[in-house]
Amino acid sequence: MKQTKRIPMPVRYGINLVLTLALWGVLAAMIASGVITNYWNGVLITIGINVILAVSLNIATGYLGQLPLGHAGFMAVGAYAGGIFMKATPLGALLKAGETGAAVPWIILALLIAGLTAGVFGLIIGIPALRLKGDYLAIITLGFGEIIRVVLTNVDSVLGFKFTYGAAGLKQIPKITSFNLVFLCVALTILIIHMVMKSKHGRAILSIRENQIAAESVGINTTYYKVAAFVLSAVFAGVAGCLYAGYLGSLVPSSFKFMKSIEILVMVVLGGMGSMLGSVIAASVLTVISELLRSVGDYRMVFYALLLVLMMIFRPKGLMGTYDFSMSRLLEKLINRGKAKPVPSAAEGEEAQRDE
Amino acid sequence: MNEKKTFQRGRLVPLPTNAFIPERDLEKTPILEASHLGIDFGGLTAVDDFNLTIGRTEIAGLIGPNGAGKTTVFNLLTKVYQPTRGMVMIDGYDTAGMNTVQVNKLGVARTFQNIRLFNALSVEDNVKLGMHNAIKYNMAAGVLRLPVYWKQERIAHERALELLSIFDMQDLADVPAGSLPYGAQRRLEIVRALATNPSLLLLDEPAAGMNPSETYELMENIVKIRDTFHIAVMLIEHDMSLVMGICEGICVLNFGKVIAKGTAEDIQSNPVVIEAYLGKKKEG
Numbered sequence: 122m123k124q125t126k127r128i129p130m131p132v133r134y135g136i137n138l139v140l141t142l143a144l145w146g147v148l149a150a151m152i153a154s155g156v157i158t159n160y161w162n163g164v165l166i167t168i169g170i171n172v173i174l175a176v177s178l179n180i181a182t183g184y185l186g187q188l189p190l191g192h193a194g195f196m197a198v199g200a201y202a203g204g205i206f207m208k209a210t211p212l213g214a215l216l217k218a219g220e221t222g223a224a225v226p227w228i229i230l231a232l233l234i235a236g237l238t239a240g241v242f243g244l245i246i247g248i249p250a251l252r253l254k255g256d257y258l259a260i261i262t263l264g265f266g267e268i269i270r271v272v273l274t275n276v277d278s279v280l281g282f283k284f285t286y287g288a289a290g291l292k293q294i295p296k297i298t299s300f301n302l303v304f305l306c307v308a309l310t311i312l313i314i315h316m317v318m319k320s321k322h323g324r325a326i327l328s329i330r331e332n333q334i335a336a337e338s339v340g341i342n343t344t345y346y347k348v349a350a351f352v353l354s355a356v357f358a359g360v361a362g363c364l365y366a367g368y369l370g371s372l373v374p375s376s377f378k379f380m381k382s383i384e385i386l387v388m389v390v391l392g393g394m395g396s397m398l399g400s401v402i403a404a405s406v407l408t409v410i411s412e413l414l415r416s417v418g419d420y421r422m423v424f425y426a427l428l429l430v431l432m433m434i435f436r437p438k439g440l441m442g443t444y445d446f447s448m449s450r451l452l453e454k455l456i457n458r459g460k461a462k463p464v465p466s467a468a469e470g471e472e473a474q475r476d477e
Numbered sequence: 478m479n480e481k482k483t484f485q486r487g488r489l490v491p492l493p494t495n496a497f498i499p500e501r502d503l504e505k506t507p508i509l510e511a512s513h514l515g516i517d518f519g520g521l522t523a524v525d526d527f528n529l530t531i532g533r534t535e536i537a538g539l540i541g542p543n544g545a546g547k548t549t550v551f552n553l554l555t556k557v558y559q560p561t562r563g564m565v566m567i568d569g570y571d572t573a574g575m576n577t578v579q580v581n582k583l584g585v586a587r588t589f590q591n592i593r594l595f596n597a598l599s600v601e602d603n604v605k606l607g608m609h610n611a612i613k614y615n616m617a618a619g620v621l622r623l624p625v626y627w628k629q630e631r632i633a634h635e636r637a638l639e640l641l642s643i644f645d646m647q648d649l650a651d652v653p654a655g656s657l658p659y660g661a662q663r664r665l666e667i668v669r670a671l672a673t674n675p676s677l678l679l680l681d682e683p684a685a686g687m688n689p690s691e692t693y694e695l696m697e698n699i700v701k702i703r704d705t706f707h708i709a710v711m712l713i714e715h716d717m718s719l720v721m722g723i724c725e726g727i728c729v730l731n732f733g734k735v736i737a738k739g740t741a742e743d744i745q746s747n748p749v750v751i752e753a754y755l756g757k758k759k760e761g
């Protein structure tokens with residue numbers, strides 16, 4: 122029997138909570154003291170939004186093993202749902218009057234509505250798309266993303282109510298998005314996704330990626346879990362959309378082009394499919410780089426392409442592979458240093474050919 | 478080598494339907510009754526008019542040359558393919574229109590000829606996935622880490638180790654399944670199937686790639702599994718020492734058709750079988 126020591130669960134959660142609070146404290150202090158300028162504060166907010174987009178897309182690509190190409194569509198749904206809702210509430214007046222406390226319930230409600238609306242769209246798209254085998258999901262989600270954008274561009278009122286304002290864009294959205302709110306949302310998103318993935322439901326999602334026929338043979342309802350993962354992915358994209366709307370204060374449909382979906386996908390692929398840490402790092406780094414490349418505009422896509430090609434050559438599994446960092450695991454390794462575990466020899470017949 | 482005991486095999490007795498099952502299972506509903514089962518792939522008839530009844534605690538064998546349609550029979554029983562013709566009753570229930578998941582919930586679990594493990598996941602998680610439907614908490618309870626989550630996961634953890642210990646694999650619980658040696662992967666597939674708490678365990682070439690002593694150990698374990706879990710086992714195997722050693726009823730398939738059925742003794746002395754199969758493929 123192994124003699125390795127394990128860090129008990131409550132302590133693990135404690136360690137992660139302390140680390141998260143420490144990171145927040147450092148960043149908040151740097152912002153308060155002006156070390157992080159207004160400009161870089163904005164970049165931090167964009168990083169946070171992109172991190173949520175990347176880790177949410179990672180559920181569908183990395184964990185579930187599908188290839189959706191319309192993540193920006195769900196972001197758009199969340200952004201518009203949240204934006205329209207916020208405009209209809211007293212949020213703007215409350216924020217102007219500096220009554221932040223009274224604004225909090227509205228902010229929470231806006232984020233929930235944005236997430237849920239995107240989730241409903243995820244359900245509507247996911248149910249037919251995920252029942253089909255092969256590459257249909259990529260094609261259907263790609264179509265969905267474009268349709269959303271085209272609809273938002275061409276429709277400015279629904280049933281006589283001026284809603285989306287078409288190509289001119291939705292303006293005067295209450296600016297709810299601060300560094301603190303984004304940080305909280307990022308932390309909660311990562312926490313929730315982590316909790317789901319380390320439960321029976323997360324295991325079921327991973328089993329589909331690993332081998333769908335085997336998953337079904339042990340009684341796992343793969344359609345249900347595919348749709349569940351896809352909806353979860355859409356919900357968080359919607360939340361990110363709402364934060365985006367509340368950051369810019371105005372929305373135009375052209376922000377949610379196909380290229381935005383690809384940008385998020387590049388973050389996930391570069392970070393390593395199935396690695397939440399990888400998504401976080403890649404989203405952060407790419408956001409900063411694209412900020413620096415702002416002057417060259419859409420030519421930065423060339424840079425992304427180059428980065429992808431280099432990655433495929435040198436690290437085909439992405440920056441982190443499927444590895445997920447865990448502070449507790451690192452500590453355990455230090456505690457158990459010297460007590461090597463026996464490692465079994467590698468499989469003789471690597472990948473069995475699939476012919477059944 | 479250690480002395481090898483011979484395994485006790487039950488006496489086969491006829492049912493009114495002309496099928497044979499072990500005498501001890503007579504009082505109970507057969508776990509499997511397949512009648513006139515068949516499937517066509519385009520113009521090719523892979524399996525035709527397949528009839529088989531398996532008793533509640535029987536160890537049954539399905540043999541035949543390569544390409545005879547054995548794996549296809551498993552795929553029909555587990556609804557990986559929907560049959561073109563015929564009927565499958567599991568535990569007395571007609572499975573018409575059911576899918577793989579529903580058939581598993583009725584009590585059919587299987588392994589695969591080409592191993593299908595969840596390679597990147599740990600050995601323990603592979604087994605826990607077999608227990609997926611027995612682990613009871615919803616997504617909200619999981620995310621909020623309510624007490625029911627901890628309790629259910631602890632029970633699952635202990636049960637997984639217990640099942641792994643059948644094959645003495647409990648120390649490998651944290652290893653990724655894909656990094657196990659070939660033989661251990663086959664054993665893990667059996668454990669994962671058992672974790673679904675089946676009444677009928679289908680094993681597709683469980684001894685493939687194993688040496689004689691591993692194969693003998695596997696035979697002992699299959700009998701042990703049947704005796705501890707009181708389940709039926711149906712296995713496809715090319716290793717005749719295994720099939721003749723533990724299988725009670727044996728069914729021989731050739732070109733998608735059943736050419737013989739009976740006990741090991743019946744099969745070994747059947748001239749049709751010898752010509753179609755044993756004559757050509759006799760091996761040690």
Ligand SMILES: Nc1ncnc2c1ncn2[C@@H]1O[C@H](COP(=O)(O)OP(=O)(O)O)[C@@H](O)[C@H]1O
Pocket residue numbers: 477518521523541542543544545546547548549550
């Ligand atoms: N999905 C499929 N499509 C077409 N032909 C198939 C399919 N599955 C099996 N077959 C054919 O059915 C026959 C039986 O195959 P199989 O059941 O795998 O044989 P075995 O007895 O060796 O397990 C073979 O001729 C095979 O090519």
Ligand SMILES: [Mg+2]
Pocket residue numbers: 547548549590
């Ligand atoms: Mg086969």
